Amino acid sequence: MTEPISDATSADDEQLSSHTMSELHEIASRYPQARSALLPMLHLVQSVQGCVTTAGIEACAEVLKLAAAEVAAVATFYTMYKRRPVGDYHVGVCTNTLCAIMGGDAIFERLKDHLDVGNDETSEDGRITLEHVECNAACDYAPVVMVNWEFFDNQTPESATQLVDSLREGDEVRASRGARVCTWREAERVLAGYPDGRADEGPAAGPASLAGLALARRRGWHAPSGNGVRGRKPTDVVQAVEQADTRRAESETKVSESGAEPKGSDDA
Numbered sequence: 001m002t003e004p005i006s007d008a009t010s011a012d013d014e015q016l017s018s019h020t021m022s023e024l025h026e027i028a029s030r031y032p033q034a035r036s037a038l039l040p041m042l043h044l045v046q047s048v049q050g051c052v053t054t055a056g057i058e059a060c061a062e063v064l065k066l067a068a069a070e071v072a073a074v075a076t077f078y079t080m081y082k083r084r085p086v087g088d089y090h091v092g093v094c095t096n097t098l099c100a101i102m103g104g105d106a107i108f109e110r111l112k113d114h115l116d117v118g119n120d121e122t123s124e125d126g127r128i129t130l131e132h133v134e135c136n137a138a139c140d141y142a143p144v145v146m147v148n149w150e151f152f153d154n155q156t157p158e159s160a161t162q163l164v165d166s167l168r169e170g171d172e173v174r175a176s177r178g179a180r181v182c183t184w185r186e187a188e189r190v191l192a193g194y195p196d197g198r199a200d201e202g203p204a205a206g207p208a209s210l211a212g213l214a215l216a217r218r219r220g221w222h223a224p225s226g227n228g229v230r231g232r233k234p235t236d237v238v239q240a241v242e243q244a245d246t247r248r249a250e251s252e253t254k255v256s257e258s259g260a261e262p263k264g265s266d267d268a
């Protein structure tokens with residue numbers, strides 16, 4: 001879902017501090033092409049202001065020497081950037097096909113009732129922002145809920161309700177495959193490239209994701225080397241690419257000498 005640029009709020013009036021401006025410059029300096037830093041810079045703005053404000057867009061534009069419209073185009077394209085302030089915890093319920101039929105739709109409906117909010121709205125206490133999200137690439141644990149982009153696997157309406165209640169109570173909450181859940185703003189700072197030292201907390205890939213690998217190992221299956229690049233050494237791949245280039249150049253020379261129109265010559 002893309003949020004319209006016209007959804008600006010009172011947070012738009014807040015100017016960024018000199019400290020945040022210097023961090024924006026620092027992020028920009030990490031990249032050979034400064035404009036490549038725009039995505040983490042927008043995360044930094046969200047970590048400070050809770051969403052991408054107009055002031056934040058203008059600050060990024062100033063640092064990167066871009067037009068504000070160019071920055072706004074990016075900020076309104078990607079769904080991880082929000083134009084309205086997000087609560088302490090962003091709860092994303094996957095309602096894509098697999099999760100939906102496994103119970104994602106029921107979870108989303110239950111949470112809407114429980115929190116008394118609609119999609120992309122924040123509970124009255126400012127703690128939870130609920131949003132239905134598209135496939136999180138965690139279908140093997142459907143239905144999946146994400147809190148500040150951390151996975152909560154195999155959820156039910158009851159477990160999801162308990163989850164948001166624990167978050168609202170301030171209890172320590174651990175993701176199924178990830179770290180202790182921090183606040184939305186803290187998570188945004190990590191996405192801006194400022195690690196919080198918790199990247200290795202909790203389990204990573206779970207058994208369901210590794211089932212195919214375990215089966216292959218039990219049966220002694222290996223990926224075929226074939227004629228493609230898979231299974232080949234990098235030097236082999238480079239050599240194969242060079243040979244293909246040589247063959248193509250020879251073929252183009254022959255075509256040009258014959259006077260025939262090269263196939264696909266008007267593709268450009």
Ligand code: FES
Nearest residue numbers: 094099135136138
């Ligand atoms: S459909 Fe929900 S994670 Fe893929």
